Each structure stands twice: as structure tokens, then as C-alpha cells.
Amino acid sequence: MFRSPNGVLWAILRPLLRLLLRLKLHFQPRQARMNGPFVLLCNHASYYDPLLAAVCVDRPLCFAGADPAPRAGLLLSLARSLCQPEELSWKDALNEAAAGGQCLGIFPEGRRCPDGVTGPIPAELAARIQNSGLGLVVLRLEGAYLTAPRWADRIPRPGRLRARVMRTLTPGVLQAMETDELQALLEQDLCEDAYETVRRRPGPYRGERTAERLEKLLCVCPKCGAVGTMESRDNEFYCRSCGFTTVYTLSGGFRGGNVPFENPGQWARWQSGRIRLACEAAGDGPIFEDGGYEIYDLKHGGDRIGTGGLHLYRDRLELPTGIAIPTEDIVDLRLVGGSGLQMKTRRGSRFDLKTIRPVCAEKYLTALAVLKQLREKAAAEEAAPAEEEKEPAESADPEITETKESTEEAEE
Numbered sequence: 001m002f003r004s005p006n007g008v009l010w011a012i013l014r015p016l017l018r019l020l021l022r023l024k025l026h027f028q029p030r031q032a033r034m035n036g037p038f039v040l041l042c043n044h045a046s047y048y049d050p051l052l053a054a055v056c057v058d059r060p061l062c063f064a065g066a067d068p069a070p071r072a073g074l075l076l077s078l079a080r081s082l083c084q085p086e087e088l089s090w091k092d093a094l095n096e097a098a099a100g101g102q103c104l105g106i107f108p109e110g111r112r113c114p115d116g117v118t119g120p121i122p123a124e125l126a127a128r129i130q131n132s133g134l135g136l137v138v139l140r141l142e143g144a145y146l147t148a149p150r151w152a153d154r155i156p157r158p159g160r161l162r163a164r165v166m167r168t169l170t171p172g173v174l175q176a177m178e179t180d181e182l183q184a185l186l187e188q189d190l191c192e193d194a195y196e197t198v199r200r201r202p203g204p205y206r207g208e209r210t211a212e213r214l215e216k217l218l219c220v221c222p223k224c225g226a227v228g229t230m231e232s233r234d235n236e237f238y239c240r241s242c243g244f245t246t247v248y249t250l251s252g253g254f255r256g257g258n259v260p261f262e263n264p265g266q267w268a269r270w271q272s273g274r275i276r277l278a279c280e281a282a283g284d285g286p287i288f289e290d291g292g293y294e295i296y297d298l299k300h301g302g303d304r305i306g307t308g309g310l311h312l313y314r315d316r317l318e319l320p321t322g323i324a325i326p327t328e329d330i331v332d333l334r335l336v337g338g339s340g341l342q343m344k345t346r347r348g349s350r351f352d353l354k355t356i357r358p359v360c361a362e363k364y365l366t367a368l369a370v371l372k373q374l375r376e377k378a379a380a381e382e383a384a385p386a387e388e389e390k391e392p393a394e395s396a397d398p399e400i401t402e403t404k405e406s407t408e409e410a411e412e
Helices: 007-025 049-054 074-081 090-100 125-132 171-176 179-190 194-200 264-280 362-411
Strands: 038-042 062-064 104-106 135-142 161-169 230-233 236-239 245-248 288-297 303-312 316-318 324-326 330-336 340-345 350-354
Touching: 007 049, 007 074, 038 049, 038 125, 038 179, 049 062, 049 074, 049 104, 049 135, 049 161, 062 090, 090 104, 090 125, 125 171, 125 179, 135 171, 135 179, 161 179, 194 264, 264 362, 288 362, 303 362, 330 362
Parallel strands: 038 104, 038 135, 062 104
Antiparallel strands: 135 161, 230 236, 236 245, 288 303, 288 350, 303 316, 316 324, 330 340, 340 350
């Protein structure tokens, strides 16, 4: 069900929220104006994003594709109130907004970026917006990731946080544009690298225990290569296996320990490469495993059905209580918080996996994406020889026919 915000209430709260966000998060908003209903697109880096984007327009709107914030604290509760129901996809929300002549906010990534860099946006985004008949506002939030890193428990961390209005386009202008051109502009406008931003505009993002829970993002030690041995303590991040230690700074970088990365974003991208190698070299044993997970059956009332370990193999994901799901049957796996997971299967099963331990659950999402690519590559390679066998036979037939016809002509 499409959710429409209360226009009167929003008109009263908006100036107060702008002031509160400036005081609490050091937020510098920008005003975007558009006549008539429109869709607002924004990159997604923090729980606060719906609230940050909403105060930049003078029209009430709710957001699709947002990670729902926990109901803790005034700002997070208000941000959650601006989100469309989780079961409503951005496509359906866009259709309903267009049909009702209402404004809608969309976070095209569909989840907060894990490493500070804007994730991929849907390939059909531009076409859908053009077909909606709505106007378009493109907003880029800069500094939101370091203000509230996905892996951190202690947020916010006030620093340099601002909004930039990248583009405003009327329905007529949108209709006149080439779809590919618009898609390219959207990808360009929405892209933000948090660490490149802080390099251009240096400044601290102040907080306590700044490295705490960094192991929710980074799980591979760059010195010994061990998986699951990284731990945090206050501002320190270290490997309990080899003793490697570095310090996470207020500007989002590392100091000391001869760490080969300037920031967690670089470390995360290197880690993704190691995960790919682990998937490619996987045998019969588990690629990754973590204990201490509780499993809840969301299809049948959300009952807790057991506790145990999570094991990812090349062909299956084994859940607590021994439930084995073939990797190709997992249609959706999303991160909840930093260590939790929610999963849907082709057969309609839905599970919620929770743990109180700080675990890098992001590695399961990365590994499943790699395993899918490996399956598709293997299928393509199997199909290729069959196609190659057909081609010589097809090209030979005309030659045979031509030779036969030439022979008959000569005999006459």
C-alpha cells in the first residue's frame, strides 16, 4: 500500500527538522524546487538519508528503496516514518505515485552502500521515470556515509555533511531526452565516493570508539590472510591471529601498522577480490562459516526455529538447524544491520538470521554474487561447443549444393 505523508504536519515540522539536522549532524541542506509532482532520486549511505533528502524539497514525500532504520532515537524514528512499506518495490511505488499525481523519493541502490561508494542503480531506471510522466529531481548526499557508517553502532558522527541538487528536469524535458543519455547522467549524478569526498574536503567526523564494529565490513587480514580474525577495540582494529594492528582515524582513514590501504573502502574492494578467489578455488568444504546465528521463519509467523552455524558451500547455503538451500534457489539475500541477513527462496521460504556477535555478513552477499557469475560462465561454456558443432555443418551445405548444381550443368 502506497504511503502518502501528511502535508500539513510536514509543513510544520520541516523548518524544525532542518534546524535539528544542522545542530545534530552538521547538515547543510540545499533547496530543490519543482512545479507539479516529481520523483526525487538520491544516493543511499545512511539511516538518516530519508530525512536529509526530505528537508531539501518543499513538498511532502515518502521514499522507496530505503534501508529501514531501527526505531531508536528521534531522528531515526522520523526517518523510518518517511519510508514506504518494505514489500512495496520502487517500480510499484513509482506507478502508484504517477497514477495519483504524487511526489515520491527513490533510493535506486535499494540498500545503504556498505563501503562508502554508491552501488549500481537499476538499468531500467531512466526508462521508468520517463514513462511515469513525473518531473525529476536528482540529489546527491555527500558525507552521509562517514556520518553514519553502515558497520558502526555508535552514530551519528558529526562532520561535513551536505546535499547537492544535481539536476531538476520537467516531464517535457525528460520526454525529449534519449533514454541511454538520461541513464548515464543518473549514474554520474548519484555516484559518491565518501573517501574521495573527504580527501577533497578534509575534516573530522567526531565520535567515540570510532573503529568499533569495523569487523562487520572487513573480515580478511591483509597481513596473514586469515578470515574472521579481525576485531575492533575503541579506535584500534587488529587481527587476533597475527597481531596486525592499525588505528581508524576521525577522517575515515588508517594510521600505523603499515596497512596497505588508505581507508576501509580500499580494503573492502581488495577483500572482494579475495572472496572471488576463495569461491573459484572452493572444493567440498565450506567457503565461509560463522556460528551463533538464530533463525526465524518469516513465512510462518516469524517463529524462532533454532540456533546454530551458517555455512556457505559452492552449491548451497546451510542454515542453522541443518536447512540446506541450493545457492541457485536464493532469489534475495539482504543485509540487516551489519551482521543479520534476510533471505527469500524460489519456493517462497523466508528466513531471518540474527546474531549478537559482530560478523561480516557482507561476505555472503559478495560470495553468492560471485558463485552466480561462475554458474553462468560454466553454463555458457557448456553451450559453446554445441554451437560450434552446428556452424561447420551449416556452412558446408551451400557448398555441397553449389557443387551438385555445377555438375548437373556440365553434364547437360
